[in-house]
Amino acid sequence: MQWESRKCTSCGNVDSLIPLKNNDLNVAWPDGRTYVVEQYRCLACGAADLVRRDFQEAHKDDKPVKGVAAAGDGRRFVARPIDKSQGGS
Numbered sequence: 001m002q003w004e005s006r007k008c009t010s011c012g013n014v015d016s017l018i019p020l021k022n023n024d025l026n027v028a029w030p031d032g033r034t035y036v037v038e039q040y041r042c043l044a045c046g047a048a049d050l051v052r053r054d055f056q057e058a059h060k061d062d063k064p065v066k067g068v069a070a071a072g073d074g075r076r077f078v079a080r081p082i083d084k085s086q087g088g089s
Ligand SMILES: [Zn+2]
Pocket: 008, 009, 010, 011, 012, 013, 016, 042, 043, 044, 045, 046
């Protein structure tokens, strides 16, 4: 990991980023500045994505009702690590 912080900028979890090797891309701008773009997978974001995808599949046939909140309205999927020392499973 090259940068100082190991914190996911999307979910805020620490130490959840896994580098995806051989995916680095260089980007050059007309003013001469260049950047290397590295790719990482956030295991916490990935877990939330998986649950969100399954939720959306389960509700794909729901019909919206005007003025009534649907199951997915405002629903956010946020993963946090389970502290096994506190008896989590
Ligand atoms: Zn994340």
